[in-house]
Amino acid sequence: MNRTSPPRSAQRVRSSEEKPDPVADELRRYDDHLRDVRGLAAGTRHNRCRIVEQLLRKKFATGVVNMATLRPVDIRRFIARQLGGSSSHSATAQVATALRSYVRYRTVCGDSVAGLSAAISSPVQWKLASLPRALKPHEVQRLLGAFPSGRWPRRGYAIVRCALDMGLRAGEIANLSIDDIDWREGTVTLKGTKSRRQDILPLPMATGQALADYLQHERPATPSRAIFVRRRDSRDVPITTAAVQKVIHRACRRAGLPDSGSHVMRHTLACRLVENGSSLKEVADVLRHRSLETTLIYAKLDTPNLARVALPWPGSES
Numbered sequence: 001m002n003r004t005s006p007p008r009s010a011q012r013v014r015s016s017e018e019k020p021d022p023v024a025d026e027l028r029r030y031d032d033h034l035r036d037v038r039g040l041a042a043g044t045r046h047n048r049c050r051i052v053e054q055l056l057r058k059k060f061a062t063g064v065v066n067m068a069t070l071r072p073v074d075i076r077r078f079i080a081r082q083l084g085g086s087s088s089h090s091a092t093a094q095v096a097t098a099l100r101s102y103v104r105y106r107t108v109c110g111d112s113v114a115g116l117s118a119a120i121s122s123p124v125q126w127k128l129a130s131l132p133r134a135l136k137p138h139e140v141q142r143l144l145g146a147f148p149s150g151r152w153p154r155r156g157y158a159i160v161r162c163a164l165d166m167g168l169r170a171g172e173i174a175n176l177s178i179d180d181i182d183w184r185e186g187t188v189t190l191k192g193t194k195s196r197r198q199d200i201l202p203l204p205m206a207t208g209q210a211l212a213d214y215l216q217h218e219r220p221a222t223p224s225r226a227i228f229v230r231r232r233d234s235r236d237v238p239i240t241t242a243a244v245q246k247v248i249h250r251a252c253r254r255a256g257l258p259d260s261g262s263h264v265m266r267h268t269l270a271c272r273l274v275e276n277g278s279s280l281k282e283v284a285d286v287l288r289h290r291s292l293e294t295t296l297i298y299a300k301l302d303t304p305n306l307a308r309v310a311l312p313w314p315g316s317e318s
Contacts, residue, residue, distance in 0.1 A: 026065045031045055034101070043171070047098065051099065052099070055074075058078060067111045067116075072119035075119040082095050142255040147160075154213050157213075158213070158214040159244055167266040168262070170241045170242075174239050178215075178227055181203065187200050245262060249261065
């Protein structure tokens with residue numbers, strides 16, 4: 001198993017002169033659990049360790065982490081401080097998920113923490129209540145028309161096409177390797193995806209042309225097999241997930257569009273597939289959803305089929 005580095009909060013390397021840091025040691029063990037047992041990606045682990053660290057620092061400072069002294073009221077007060085006046089569902093869900101994950105970990109360690117679990121309330125949200133935010137066709141054209149601009153226009157254009165045409169996540173774009181593309185068969189093999197499996201996707205012609213243009217005319221000559229590379233400390237290193245998101249954000253700003261990320265590009269692809277008559281199963285296959293329930297949100301965008309089953313409005317003539 002390839003082991004990625006733990007979050008910075010769990011990376012504190014102590015010299016012999018430094019004082020012991022029980023909180024850092026606890027976070028390191030928790031991060032190992034998230035990686036080796038739960039199989040979570042580095043970004044997810046970082047976010048959870050970051051939230052848990054704030055709780056532990058507040059309660060235990062640099063002293064011994066003793067779960068027997070952590071009370072439900074401590075959890076409730078911590079959640080209230082974290083959220084403040086924020087009503088963001090995503091922020092609330094992130095805090096609750098991180099704390100619930102840590103309490104489950106302590107259960108595995110043999111602690112009795114049932115009372116703590118009861119203190120972690122999930123934010124209320126109706127299932128499938130919201131609509132996915134997607135770009136309209138004219139906005140897609142504006143986005144693609146934002147090139148060639150920027151420092152690396154061919155690289156940026158290829159990244160945006162990977163997100164728009166194939167629905168790739170930012171991390172999947174960053175991890176693309178030259179060996180993943182079969183130019184003869186017109187396919188792309190994705191490895192180490194969010195679903196922890198290997199997927200083979202068709203390579204759309206426009207996306208393939210954008211990638212080939214970047215590889216031939218803009219990508220630096222380097223022994224690296226990563227498709228998207230950047231120069232750092234006199235070395236060519238693979239581009240990061242954050243850098244991919246930054247490329248997309250900057251392109252949206254140049255096009256005068258709301259600040260969007262790769263996930264909006266995935267929504268855009270899904271909406272286009274639904275509008276062109278694709279089934280939810282086909283959309284789920286393209287987006288590589290592990291569960292069809294994740295794809296059900298797009299049923300709300302299938303206006304023609306929804307119109308067929310719509311009931312007459314009370315008092316109308318229809």
